[in-house]
Amino acid sequence: MTLAGHLPILPVVLPLVAGIVLLALRRVPTGVQRGVGLVATFALLPVAGGLLQATGDGTHLVYLLGNWEAPYGIVLVADRLAAWMLLVTALVAVFALLYALNGTDTEGRHFHVLFQLQLFGLNGAFLTGDLFNLFVFFEILLLASYGLLLHGGGRLRVKAGLHYVVINLVGSTLFLFAVGTLYGVTGTLNMADLAVKFAATPPENAALLQSAALLLFGVFALKAALVPLYLWLPAAYGHTSAPVAALFAIMTKVGAYSILRVYSLFAGMDSGPLAGLLDAWLLPLALATLALGVLGAAASSGLRQQAAYFVVASVGTLLTAVGLGDADALAAGLYYLPHSTFATAALFLLADSIARGRGEPGDRFEPGPAMPRAPLVGSLFFVTAIAVAGMPPLSGFLAKFMLLRAALDTSTAGWVLAVVLATGLLGVIVLARSGSLLFYRTHTPQSTMPVPSLAALMPVVALLVLVLGLTVAAGPTTEYTAAIAAQVSAPQAYIEAVLGGAR
Amino acid sequence: MEALIALVIGVLTAGGVFLALRAQTFPVVLGLTLLSYAVNLFLFVMGRLAVGVPPVISDAATAYTDPLPQALVLTAIVISFGMTAFVIVLALKARAELGNDHVDGLEDEEDRSS
Numbered sequence: 001m002t003l004a005g006h007l008p009i010l011p012v013v014l015p016l017v018a019g020i021v022l023l024a025l026r027r028v029p030t031g032v033q034r035g036v037g038l039v040a041t042f043a044l045l046p047v048a049g050g051l052l053q054a055t056g057d058g059t060h061l062v063y064l065l066g067n068w069e070a071p072y073g074i075v076l077v078a079d080r081l082a083a084w085m086l087l088v089t090a091l092v093a094v095f096a097l098l099y100a101l102n103g104t105d106t107e108g109r110h111f112h113v114l115f116q117l118q119l120f121g122l123n124g125a126f127l128t129g130d131l132f133n134l135f136v137f138f139e140i141l142l143l144a145s146y147g148l149l150l151h152g153g154g155r156l157r158v159k160a161g162l163h164y165v166v167i168n169l170v171g172s173t174l175f176l177f178a179v180g181t182l183y184g185v186t187g188t189l190n191m192a193d194l195a196v197k198f199a200a201t202p203p204e205n206a207a208l209l210q211s212a213a214l215l216l217f218g219v220f221a222l223k224a225a226l227v228p229l230y231l232w233l234p235a236a237y238g239h240t241s242a243p244v245a246a247l248f249a250i251m252t253k254v255g256a257y258s259i260l261r262v263y264s265l266f267a268g269m270d271s272g273p274l275a276g277l278l279d280a281w282l283l284p285l286a287l288a289t290l291a292l293g294v295l296g297a298a299a300s301s302g303l304r305q306q307a308a309y310f311v312v313a314s315v316g317t318l319l320t321a322v323g324l325g326d327a328d329a330l331a332a333g334l335y336y337l338p339h340s341t342f343a344t345a346a347l348f349l350l351a352d353s354i355a356r357g358r359g360e361p362g363d364r365f366e367p368g369p370a371m372p373r374a375p376l377v378g379s380l381f382f383v384t385a386i387a388v389a390g391m392p393p394l395s396g397f398l399a400k401f402m403l404l405r406a407a408l409d410t411s412t413a414g415w416v417l418a419v420v421l422a423t424g425l426l427g428v429i430v431l432a433r434s435g436s437l438l439f440y441r442t443h444t445p446q447s448t449m450p451v452p453s454l455a456a457l458m459p460v461v462a463l464l465v466l467v468l469g470l471t472v473a474a475g476p477t478t479e480y481t482a483a484i485a486a487q488v489s490a491p492q493a494y495i496e497a498v499l500g501g502a503r
Numbered sequence: 504m505e506a507l508i509a510l511v512i513g514v515l516t517a518g519g520v521f522l523a524l525r526a527q528t529f530p531v532v533l534g535l536t537l538l539s540y541a542v543n544l545f546l547f548v549m550g551r552l553a554v555g556v557p558p559v560i561s562d563a564a565t566a567y568t569d570p571l572p573q574a575l576v577l578t579a580i581v582i583s584f585g586m587t588a589f590v591i592v593l594a595l596k597a598r599a600e601l602g603n604d605h606v607d608g609l610e611d612e613e614d615r616s617s
């Protein structure tokens with residue numbers, strides 16, 4: 001096999017090796033650890049870019065581990081959707097890590113190790129073609145996220161972390177129950193093979209399959225923070241350190257990705273026991289998530305908590321696009337995904353700079369001392385707020401416009417339009433209120449405040465440049481997301497690519 | 504045999520859910536452990552119950568049991584073992600930081616007695 005043939009496993013192996021090397025290097029100076037972490041994270045960019053190129057023409061790169069034929073061995077599958085997710089993850093990770101180098105990484109031990117293992121779990125979850133391995137990669141990314149969430153310690157962080165860990169452990173147990181039931185009925189866990197086996201399942205087992213698939217949906221909804229399973233998110237994301245929260249902006253998207261991937265295979269068929277299983281559920285839940293996310297943002301007492309609620313709202317928008325079950329809407333959603341990830345990550349990072357600059361009141365919405373460099377930080381907040389709220393001229397507006405245009409043809413157009421437009425307006429009002437409270441209702445500071453360093457603001461600027469890039473390159477990008485949506489909507493090609501060798 | 508195993512899994516799950524809903528961290532940890540025992544058993548029996556038959560190919564065997572669930576359950580045991588260790592340490596840390604073992608870290612005695 002040529003080197004290019006091993007490309008699909010590189011995004012999994014690279015962070016794993018880097019994590020182990022960093023663990024061995026734990027006694028060397030911080031500079032070396034940072035260097036290794038940075039190199040390993042930056043190296044994911046060309047790898048993801050290469051995968052994007054290799055899958056661009058619609059091929060599925062199937063990597064057979066140990067060269068065991070699917071469905072007997074474990075497979076990694078890289079298609080357009082997986083490559084897209086890998087690229088977004090790598091971009092967010094690079095800027096979150098650059099921000100963390102300003103001092104967050106030395107507040108506790110093993111930050112760089114956990115960061116790399118988190119990327120290992122994320123990339124693996126995007127690439128795996130096997131349900132049990134999806135569980136394993138979920139556990140890896142969760143275990144790393146527990147460590148990162150608690151990094152630096154502190155009372156509120158430990159309390160939020162305990163809730164986060166316990167609810168995710170219960171989620172993992174439910175995941176295993178679902179996996180076990182699916183295996184017990186079909187005798188396979190390869191996702192492509194499962195999709196084939198479902199069609200041949202006798203009708204008396206249909207109810208078992210449906211309950212397992214819905215249990216699985218519940219687990220993914222928990223990871224994606226879908227209503228009513230989103231209550232853990234605001235506290236966990238609001239109390240952790242800024243670069244970790246920025247990286248976690250992609251974590252809820254893992255849940256959304258899993259819903260899209262698994263149900264495009266399981267329920268995307270025209271017939272079979274699971275056809276159209278989620279049609280009645282996903283759209284109302286997604287719209288409710290969007291509405292409650294923005295309402296939560298309106299009721300937030302601090303900027304970081306507000307950013308966390310906007311993460312919930314962005315998942316709502318994304319899953320609305322998935323739930324509409326229409327290729328155009330899905331393309332809009334996949335264009336919205338990087339936009340919302342970059343925008344909320346930038347908001348988390350900026351909130352940290354604001355909290356440091358304001359001193360005692362922190363990021364709470366109450367009058368406080370004027371911060372140094374307020375014009376610069378304020379302008380950045382303004383641009384970030386426009387991006388998060390989905391206002392013109394940035395890409396969030398384009399994505400929502402495409403989503404609404406796709407929704408017009410469906411029977412639920414009234415609901416989708418009403419909720420998306422109303423939450424958009426409310427989001428603008430909420431962010432405008434936050435901005436005016438933080439930047440205008442100020443008094444002269446008694447003591448000198450620490451100046452937000454340019455090194456801390458640069459990752460925010462870079463993330464906003466990415467959003468701008470999405471806006472400028474909207475034409476080619478939406479063409480690409482339309483290609484992803486077309487590929488996801490035709491699961492037959494995925495199944496044939498994975499099982500091609502075995503039949 | 505099937506009924507007995509089903510009953511065991513059901514009782515373990517019910518006990519696990521009950522304990523996981525308690526307000527102190529220690530019963531919650533015990534509940535999560537019981538849940539993971541239940542799911543491990545569940546995964547194991549998904550390969551169907553068989554007595555005295557080998558999982559790997561041998562000339563003398565007349566029937567085989569499915570080896571895959573045994574591999575799956577091994578992975579699941581390792582993961583749940585690691586997770587349990589982690590959550591115990593976290594619960595101890597929460598006890599140290601918050602001053603009590605309530606899952607919400609209550610502020611004073613009045614909250615705790617209610």
